[in-house]
Amino acid sequence: MSTIELRKVTKRFGSFTAVKDVDLSVAAGEVVCLLGPSGCGKTTTLRVIAGLERVTDGEIVVAGKVMNNLPPEKRDIAMVFQFYALYPSASIAENIAFPLYHDGISGAERTARVNRVAAILHLEHVLDRLPNQISEGEKQRAAMARAIVRDPNCFLFDEPLSRLDVELRQTMRGQIKEVLQGLSKATVIVTHDQLEALTMANRIAIMKDGLIEQVGSPHEVFAKPANAFVASFIGTPQMNLLEADLKTFADGTADMTVAGTSLAIRTDAAVARLQPGKVTIGVRPRAFTPTDTGDRGTISARAELIEPMGAETLIHARTAAGADIRVVVTRSQRVKVGEALNLRPDPRQTHVFDGAGKAVRS
Ligand code: ATP
Numbered sequence: 001m002s003t004i005e006l007r008k009v010t011k012r013f014g015s016f017t018a019v020k021d022v023d024l025s026v027a028a029g030e031v032v033c034l035l036g037p038s039g040c041g042k043t044t045t046l047r048v049i050a051g052l053e054r055v056t057d058g059e060i061v062v063a064g065k066v067m068n069n070l071p072p073e074k075r076d077i078a079m080v081f082q083f084y085a086l087y088p089s090a091s092i093a094e095n096i097a098f099p100l101y102h103d104g105i106s107g108a109e110r111t112a113r114v115n116r117v118a119a120i121l122h123l124e125h126v127l128d129r130l131p132n133q134i135s136e137g138e139k140q141r142a143a144m145a146r147a148i149v150r151d152p153n154c155f156l157f158d159e160p161l162s163r164l165d166v167e168l169r170q171t172m173r174g175q176i177k178e179v180l181q182g183l184s185k186a187t188v189i190v191t192h193d194q195l196e197a198l199t200m201a202n203r204i205a206i207m208k209d210g211l212i213e214q215v216g217s218p219h220e221v222f223a224k225p226a227n228a229f230v231a232s233f234i235g236t237p238q239m240n241l242l243e244a245d246l247k248t249f250a251d252g253t254a255d256m257t258v259a260g261t262s263l264a265i266r267t268d269a270a271v272a273r274l275q276p277g278k279v280t281i282g283v284r285p286r287a288f289t290p291t292d293t294g295d296r297g298t299i300s301a302r303a304e305l306i307e308p309m310g311a312e313t314l315i316h317a318r319t320a321a322g323a324d325i326r327v328v329v330t331r332s333q334r335v336k337v338g339e340a341l342n343l344r345p346d347p348r349q350t351h352v353f354d355g356a357g358k359a360v361r362s
Helices: 042-050 092-102 107-120 136-148 166-183 194-200 218-223 228-233
Strands: 004-013 016-026 031-035 057-062 077-080 154-158 186-191 203-208 211-216 240-248 254-258 261-263 277-283 288-291 299-308 312-319 324-330 340-345 350-353 359-361
Touching: 004 042, 016 042, 016 186, 016 211, 031 042, 031 194, 042 057, 042 077, 042 154, 042 186, 077 136, 092 107, 092 136, 107 136, 136 166, 154 166, 166 194, 186 194, 194 218, 203 218, 203 228, 211 218, 211 228, 228 240, 228 277, 228 350, 240 324, 254 277, 261 299, 288 324, 312 340, 324 340
Parallel strands: 031 186, 031 203, 077 154, 154 186
Antiparallel strands: 004 016, 004 057, 203 211, 240 254, 240 277, 254 261, 277 350, 288 340, 299 312, 299 340, 312 324, 350 359
Protein backbone atom coordinates (compact mmCIF):
# COMPACT_ATOMS: atom_id res chain seq x y z
CA MET A 1 0.00 0.00 0.00
CA SER A 2 1.42 3.39 -1.00
CA THR A 3 1.43 5.47 2.19
CA ILE A 4 3.78 7.94 3.86
CA GLU A 5 3.85 8.58 7.57
CA LEU A 6 5.99 10.99 9.55
CA ARG A 7 6.03 10.28 13.28
CA LYS A 8 7.36 13.08 15.47
CA VAL A 9 10.05 13.89 12.90
CA THR A 10 12.72 16.39 13.93
CA LYS A 11 15.68 17.52 11.83
CA ARG A 12 18.45 19.61 13.33
CA PHE A 13 21.42 21.14 11.53
CA GLY A 14 23.89 21.70 14.37
CA SER A 15 22.00 23.71 16.96
CA PHE A 16 19.37 24.88 14.45
CA THR A 17 16.10 22.95 14.32
CA ALA A 18 14.72 23.07 10.76
CA VAL A 19 11.83 20.62 11.33
CA LYS A 20 10.20 20.14 14.74
CA ASP A 21 8.16 17.17 15.87
CA VAL A 22 6.25 16.84 12.62
CA ASP A 23 3.43 14.30 12.44
CA LEU A 24 1.87 13.77 9.03
CA SER A 25 0.27 10.87 7.22
CA VAL A 26 -0.45 10.68 3.52
CA ALA A 27 -2.85 7.99 2.33
CA ALA A 28 -2.65 6.05 -0.93
CA GLY A 29 -3.91 8.23 -3.76
CA GLU A 30 -3.69 11.35 -1.63
CA VAL A 31 -1.79 14.51 -2.58
CA VAL A 32 -0.55 16.57 0.36
CA CYS A 33 1.10 19.94 -0.28
CA LEU A 34 3.61 21.36 2.18
CA LEU A 35 3.05 25.10 2.00
CA GLY A 36 4.76 27.89 3.87
CA PRO A 37 7.10 30.85 3.66
CA SER A 38 10.74 30.58 2.63
CA GLY A 39 12.89 28.76 5.20
CA CYS A 40 9.98 27.15 7.09
CA GLY A 41 11.32 23.61 6.56
CA LYS A 42 9.34 22.32 3.56
CA THR A 43 12.26 21.07 1.49
CA THR A 44 14.01 19.62 4.53
CA THR A 45 10.85 17.62 5.31
CA LEU A 46 10.80 16.31 1.74
CA ARG A 47 14.51 15.46 1.86
CA VAL A 48 14.18 13.43 5.05
CA ILE A 49 11.32 11.45 3.49
CA ALA A 50 13.50 10.78 0.42
CA GLY A 51 16.48 9.82 2.58
CA LEU A 52 18.65 12.68 1.30
CA GLU A 53 18.93 13.85 4.93
CA ARG A 54 18.88 11.69 8.04
CA VAL A 55 16.26 12.49 10.64
CA THR A 56 17.54 13.61 14.03
CA ASP A 57 14.52 12.16 15.81
CA GLY A 58 11.29 10.40 14.92
CA GLU A 59 10.37 7.91 12.21
CA ILE A 60 9.75 7.96 8.47
CA VAL A 61 7.39 5.15 7.52
CA VAL A 62 6.67 4.33 3.86
CA ALA A 63 4.21 1.60 2.93
CA GLY A 64 4.25 0.48 6.58
CA LYS A 65 8.06 0.09 6.77
CA VAL A 66 10.38 2.29 8.83
CA MET A 67 12.83 3.89 6.40
CA ASN A 68 15.16 5.74 8.77
CA ASN A 69 18.23 3.65 8.04
CA LEU A 70 17.65 2.98 4.35
CA PRO A 71 19.54 4.96 1.67
CA PRO A 72 17.42 6.87 -0.91
CA GLU A 73 17.72 4.20 -3.62
CA LYS A 74 16.30 1.52 -1.30
CA ARG A 75 13.20 3.55 -0.36
CA ASP A 76 11.29 3.05 -3.61
CA ILE A 77 10.31 6.71 -3.70
CA ALA A 78 10.48 8.90 -6.81
CA MET A 79 11.44 12.52 -6.36
CA VAL A 80 10.90 15.22 -8.99
CA PHE A 81 13.08 18.25 -8.39
CA GLN A 82 12.62 21.90 -9.23
CA PHE A 83 15.74 21.67 -11.42
CA TYR A 84 14.99 18.59 -13.47
CA ALA A 85 18.14 17.45 -15.23
CA LEU A 86 17.54 15.69 -18.51
CA TYR A 87 20.59 14.20 -20.25
CA PRO A 88 21.15 16.63 -23.15
CA SER A 89 22.56 14.07 -25.60
CA ALA A 90 19.91 11.39 -24.95
CA SER A 91 16.47 11.31 -26.58
CA ILE A 92 13.39 11.93 -24.43
CA ALA A 93 12.56 8.20 -24.68
CA GLU A 94 16.04 7.32 -23.36
CA ASN A 95 15.77 9.93 -20.63
CA ILE A 96 12.46 8.47 -19.47
CA ALA A 97 13.83 4.91 -19.70
CA PHE A 98 16.93 5.68 -17.67
CA PRO A 99 15.72 4.32 -14.29
CA LEU A 100 14.67 1.11 -16.07
CA TYR A 101 18.19 0.52 -17.47
CA HIS A 102 19.35 0.96 -13.90
CA ASP A 103 16.84 -1.65 -12.68
CA GLY A 104 17.88 -4.08 -15.46
CA ILE A 105 14.49 -4.12 -17.20
CA SER A 106 14.60 -5.68 -20.68
CA GLY A 107 14.17 -4.03 -24.10
CA ALA A 108 10.55 -4.89 -24.94
CA GLU A 109 9.28 -4.32 -21.39
CA ARG A 110 11.26 -1.07 -21.27
CA THR A 111 9.74 0.23 -24.50
CA ALA A 112 6.24 -0.73 -23.37
CA ARG A 113 6.64 1.11 -20.07
CA VAL A 114 8.09 4.23 -21.72
CA ASN A 115 5.23 4.30 -24.22
CA ARG A 116 2.68 3.89 -21.44
CA VAL A 117 3.94 6.84 -19.37
CA ALA A 118 4.49 8.92 -22.53
CA ALA A 119 0.79 8.42 -23.31
CA ILE A 120 -0.24 9.43 -19.77
CA LEU A 121 1.85 12.61 -20.00
CA HIS A 122 1.13 13.41 -23.66
CA LEU A 123 4.74 13.04 -24.75
CA GLU A 124 4.40 10.51 -27.60
CA HIS A 125 5.23 13.12 -30.24
CA VAL A 126 8.56 14.15 -28.64
CA LEU A 127 10.00 10.73 -27.69
CA ASP A 128 12.67 10.83 -30.45
CA ARG A 129 13.73 14.42 -29.82
CA LEU A 130 16.57 15.76 -27.69
CA PRO A 131 15.81 17.86 -24.57
CA ASN A 132 16.80 21.10 -26.34
CA GLN A 133 14.20 20.38 -29.03
CA ILE A 134 11.18 20.41 -26.69
CA SER A 135 9.36 23.09 -24.69
CA GLU A 136 9.75 23.81 -20.96
CA GLY A 137 6.37 22.24 -20.19
CA GLU A 138 7.35 19.10 -22.13
CA LYS A 139 10.67 18.97 -20.26
CA GLN A 140 8.83 19.10 -16.95
CA ARG A 141 6.47 16.35 -18.10
CA ALA A 142 9.47 14.26 -19.26
CA ALA A 143 11.01 14.63 -15.79
CA MET A 144 7.74 13.47 -14.31
CA ALA A 145 7.54 10.56 -16.76
CA ARG A 146 11.01 9.47 -15.65
CA ALA A 147 9.80 9.46 -12.04
CA ILE A 148 6.61 7.52 -12.81
CA VAL A 149 8.13 4.90 -15.12
CA ARG A 150 9.56 2.74 -12.32
CA ASP A 151 6.14 2.56 -10.65
CA PRO A 152 7.56 3.59 -7.26
CA ASN A 153 5.75 3.42 -3.95
CA CYS A 154 5.17 7.16 -3.68
CA PHE A 155 6.09 10.52 -5.18
CA LEU A 156 7.78 13.64 -3.86
CA PHE A 157 7.78 16.89 -5.83
CA ASP A 158 9.93 19.88 -4.90
CA GLU A 159 8.49 23.12 -6.34
CA PRO A 160 7.67 21.30 -9.59
CA LEU A 161 6.33 24.33 -11.43
CA SER A 162 8.48 27.17 -10.18
CA ARG A 163 10.57 27.38 -13.36
CA LEU A 164 7.58 27.67 -15.67
CA ASP A 165 5.85 30.86 -16.77
CA VAL A 166 2.45 31.79 -15.34
CA GLU A 167 0.35 30.41 -18.19
CA LEU A 168 2.21 27.12 -18.38
CA ARG A 169 1.97 26.71 -14.61
CA GLN A 170 -1.76 26.95 -14.81
CA THR A 171 -1.96 24.23 -17.48
CA MET A 172 0.59 22.01 -15.72
CA ARG A 173 -1.23 22.26 -12.37
CA GLY A 174 -4.26 20.66 -13.94
CA GLN A 175 -2.21 18.09 -15.83
CA ILE A 176 -0.18 16.99 -12.78
CA LYS A 177 -3.35 16.72 -10.73
CA GLU A 178 -4.99 14.57 -13.38
CA VAL A 179 -1.95 12.28 -13.72
CA LEU A 180 -1.62 11.86 -9.95
CA GLN A 181 -5.32 11.05 -9.61
CA GLY A 182 -4.85 8.18 -12.02
CA LEU A 183 -1.83 6.71 -10.18
CA SER A 184 -3.26 6.12 -6.65
CA LYS A 185 0.08 6.84 -4.93
CA ALA A 186 0.81 8.84 -1.81
CA THR A 187 2.31 12.14 -3.00
CA VAL A 188 3.91 15.06 -1.21
CA ILE A 189 4.41 18.33 -3.09
CA VAL A 190 6.45 21.22 -1.73
CA THR A 191 5.40 24.67 -2.83
CA HIS A 192 5.37 28.22 -1.59
CA ASP A 193 2.60 29.10 -4.04
CA GLN A 194 -0.78 28.88 -2.35
CA LEU A 195 -2.68 28.71 -5.63
CA GLU A 196 -0.65 25.64 -6.55
CA ALA A 197 -1.45 24.05 -3.19
CA LEU A 198 -5.13 24.99 -3.26
CA THR A 199 -5.62 23.56 -6.75
CA MET A 200 -3.47 20.39 -6.60
CA ALA A 201 -3.77 19.13 -3.02
CA ASN A 202 -6.32 16.94 -1.30
CA ARG A 203 -4.88 18.32 1.94
CA ILE A 204 -2.49 21.17 2.70
CA ALA A 205 0.01 21.17 5.57
CA ILE A 206 0.90 24.77 6.39
CA MET A 207 4.35 25.14 7.95
CA LYS A 208 6.05 27.93 9.86
CA ASP A 209 9.43 27.82 11.61
CA GLY A 210 9.72 24.03 11.25
CA LEU A 211 6.26 23.33 12.70
CA ILE A 212 3.06 22.27 11.00
CA GLU A 213 0.50 24.92 11.93
CA GLN A 214 -2.51 23.20 10.38
CA VAL A 215 -3.34 20.30 8.09
CA GLY A 216 -6.65 20.35 6.28
CA SER A 217 -8.45 20.33 2.97
CA PRO A 218 -8.07 23.47 0.84
CA HIS A 219 -11.55 24.49 1.96
CA GLU A 220 -10.80 23.91 5.68
CA VAL A 221 -7.58 25.92 5.78
CA PHE A 222 -9.30 28.78 3.96
CA ALA A 223 -12.64 28.78 5.80
CA LYS A 224 -11.52 27.52 9.22
CA PRO A 225 -7.94 28.65 9.79
CA ALA A 226 -6.57 27.27 13.07
CA ASN A 227 -4.69 30.46 13.90
CA ALA A 228 -3.92 33.98 12.75
CA PHE A 229 -0.81 32.88 10.82
CA VAL A 230 -2.74 30.41 8.64
CA ALA A 231 -5.54 32.96 8.26
CA SER A 232 -3.18 35.58 6.91
CA PHE A 233 -1.13 33.13 4.81
CA ILE A 234 -4.06 31.61 2.88
CA GLY A 235 -6.26 33.74 0.64
CA THR A 236 -5.58 36.68 -1.65
CA PRO A 237 -5.80 39.51 -0.95
CA GLN A 238 -4.74 38.69 2.60
CA MET A 239 -7.26 38.50 5.43
CA ASN A 240 -7.45 41.68 7.54
CA LEU A 241 -6.28 41.05 11.09
CA LEU A 242 -7.49 43.84 13.36
CA GLU A 243 -6.70 44.34 17.01
CA ALA A 244 -9.80 44.44 19.16
CA ASP A 245 -10.63 45.04 22.82
CA LEU A 246 -12.98 42.45 24.18
CA LYS A 247 -15.34 43.01 27.10
CA THR A 248 -17.35 40.04 28.33
CA PHE A 249 -20.43 40.38 30.51
CA ALA A 250 -21.97 38.15 33.15
CA ASP A 251 -24.99 37.41 30.95
CA GLY A 252 -22.73 35.69 28.39
CA THR A 253 -22.69 38.53 25.89
CA ALA A 254 -19.56 40.34 24.73
CA ASP A 255 -18.65 43.62 23.18
CA MET A 256 -15.70 44.38 20.95
CA THR A 257 -14.04 47.62 20.09
CA VAL A 258 -12.19 47.52 16.79
CA ALA A 259 -10.23 50.48 15.48
CA GLY A 260 -12.15 52.82 17.78
CA THR A 261 -15.57 51.41 16.79
CA SER A 262 -17.75 49.30 19.01
CA LEU A 263 -18.68 46.35 16.82
CA ALA A 264 -21.71 44.15 17.06
CA ILE A 265 -20.07 40.76 16.77
CA ARG A 266 -21.93 37.52 17.09
CA THR A 267 -21.13 36.24 20.56
CA ASP A 268 -21.04 32.52 20.98
CA ALA A 269 -20.00 30.36 23.89
CA ALA A 270 -16.37 30.20 22.75
CA VAL A 271 -16.05 34.00 22.50
CA ALA A 272 -17.89 34.55 25.79
CA ARG A 273 -15.42 32.24 27.58
CA LEU A 274 -12.46 34.40 26.52
CA GLN A 275 -10.72 36.54 29.11
CA PRO A 276 -11.49 40.23 28.50
CA GLY A 277 -8.60 42.05 26.86
CA LYS A 278 -6.83 42.14 23.51
CA VAL A 279 -7.99 39.77 20.80
CA THR A 280 -7.64 39.82 17.02
CA ILE A 281 -10.51 39.68 14.62
CA GLY A 282 -10.02 38.44 11.08
CA VAL A 283 -12.15 39.62 8.17
CA ARG A 284 -11.43 38.71 4.55
CA PRO A 285 -11.43 41.64 2.10
CA ARG A 286 -14.54 40.27 0.41
CA ALA A 287 -16.42 39.93 3.74
CA PHE A 288 -16.96 43.70 4.15
CA THR A 289 -19.96 45.53 2.78
CA PRO A 290 -19.54 49.30 2.34
CA THR A 291 -22.73 51.03 3.56
CA ASP A 292 -24.00 54.61 3.09
CA THR A 293 -24.41 55.37 6.76
CA GLY A 294 -22.26 54.39 9.69
CA ASP A 295 -23.76 52.71 12.73
CA ARG A 296 -22.83 50.27 15.47
CA GLY A 297 -21.46 47.42 13.44
CA THR A 298 -19.60 49.43 10.84
CA ILE A 299 -15.98 50.58 10.84
CA SER A 300 -15.25 54.07 9.51
CA ALA A 301 -12.25 54.36 7.23
CA ARG A 302 -10.95 56.48 4.38
CA ALA A 303 -9.96 55.09 0.97
CA GLU A 304 -6.22 55.67 0.48
CA LEU A 305 -5.39 53.66 -2.62
CA ILE A 306 -7.54 52.01 -5.29
CA GLU A 307 -6.26 49.00 -7.26
CA PRO A 308 -8.44 47.83 -10.18
CA MET A 309 -8.27 43.99 -10.47
CA GLY A 310 -10.53 43.44 -13.49
CA ALA A 311 -14.04 42.48 -12.35
CA GLU A 312 -13.23 43.61 -8.80
CA THR A 313 -11.48 46.54 -7.15
CA LEU A 314 -9.13 46.36 -4.18
CA ILE A 315 -9.40 49.33 -1.83
CA HIS A 316 -6.71 50.09 0.74
CA ALA A 317 -8.45 52.06 3.50
CA ARG A 318 -7.27 53.49 6.82
CA THR A 319 -9.27 54.08 10.00
CA ALA A 320 -8.89 57.23 12.11
CA ALA A 321 -7.11 55.02 14.66
CA GLY A 322 -4.51 54.14 11.98
CA ALA A 323 -5.54 50.56 11.16
CA ASP A 324 -5.12 49.52 7.51
CA ILE A 325 -8.00 47.59 5.96
CA ARG A 326 -8.15 45.88 2.56
CA VAL A 327 -11.60 45.70 1.00
CA VAL A 328 -12.62 44.10 -2.29
CA VAL A 329 -15.71 45.45 -4.03
CA THR A 330 -17.18 44.79 -7.46
CA ARG A 331 -16.06 47.08 -10.26
CA SER A 332 -19.49 48.71 -10.41
CA GLN A 333 -19.19 49.98 -6.78
CA ARG A 334 -17.21 53.09 -7.63
CA VAL A 335 -15.00 54.40 -4.83
CA LYS A 336 -12.63 57.39 -5.06
CA VAL A 337 -9.38 58.03 -3.20
CA GLY A 338 -10.13 60.10 -0.08
CA GLU A 339 -13.74 58.93 0.14
CA ALA A 340 -15.12 58.11 3.61
CA LEU A 341 -16.30 54.49 3.88
CA ASN A 342 -18.46 52.69 6.40
CA LEU A 343 -17.42 49.07 6.31
CA ARG A 344 -19.69 46.41 7.72
CA PRO A 345 -17.97 43.07 8.38
CA ASP A 346 -20.20 40.07 7.80
CA PRO A 347 -20.61 38.74 11.38
CA ARG A 348 -20.85 35.16 10.08
CA GLN A 349 -17.48 35.54 8.38
CA THR A 350 -15.68 37.27 11.22
CA HIS A 351 -12.93 35.12 12.73
CA VAL A 352 -11.81 35.66 16.32
CA PHE A 353 -8.28 34.82 17.53
CA ASP A 354 -7.21 34.89 21.17
CA GLY A 355 -4.18 36.75 22.55
CA ALA A 356 -1.88 33.91 21.36
CA GLY A 357 -3.34 33.99 17.83
CA LYS A 358 -5.28 30.71 18.21
CA ALA A 359 -8.67 30.62 16.51
CA VAL A 360 -11.52 30.88 18.98
CA ARG A 361 -14.06 31.03 16.22
CA SER A 362 -13.55 30.41 12.54
P1 ATP B 1 12.36 27.67 0.54
O1 ATP B 1 10.90 27.88 0.21
O2 ATP B 1 13.10 28.96 0.60
O3 ATP B 1 13.00 26.62 -0.29
P2 ATP B 1 12.00 25.80 2.76
O4 ATP B 1 10.73 25.97 3.52
O5 ATP B 1 12.04 24.68 1.78
O6 ATP B 1 12.40 27.17 2.10
P3 ATP B 1 14.27 24.52 3.95
O7 ATP B 1 15.10 24.47 2.71
O8 ATP B 1 13.67 23.26 4.41
O9 ATP B 1 13.15 25.64 3.83
O10 ATP B 1 15.17 25.13 5.12
C1 ATP B 1 14.67 25.27 6.44
C2 ATP B 1 15.75 25.94 7.28
O11 ATP B 1 16.84 25.02 7.46
C3 ATP B 1 16.33 27.20 6.63
O12 ATP B 1 16.54 28.14 7.66
C4 ATP B 1 17.63 26.71 6.04
O13 ATP B 1 18.59 27.76 6.01
C5 ATP B 1 18.04 25.62 7.01
N1 ATP B 1 18.85 24.58 6.34
C6 ATP B 1 18.48 23.82 5.30
N2 ATP B 1 19.47 22.96 4.94
C7 ATP B 1 20.49 23.20 5.79
C8 ATP B 1 21.82 22.64 5.94
N3 ATP B 1 22.24 21.65 5.16
N4 ATP B 1 22.59 23.16 6.93
C9 ATP B 1 22.15 24.14 7.73
N5 ATP B 1 20.92 24.70 7.65
C10 ATP B 1 20.10 24.24 6.69
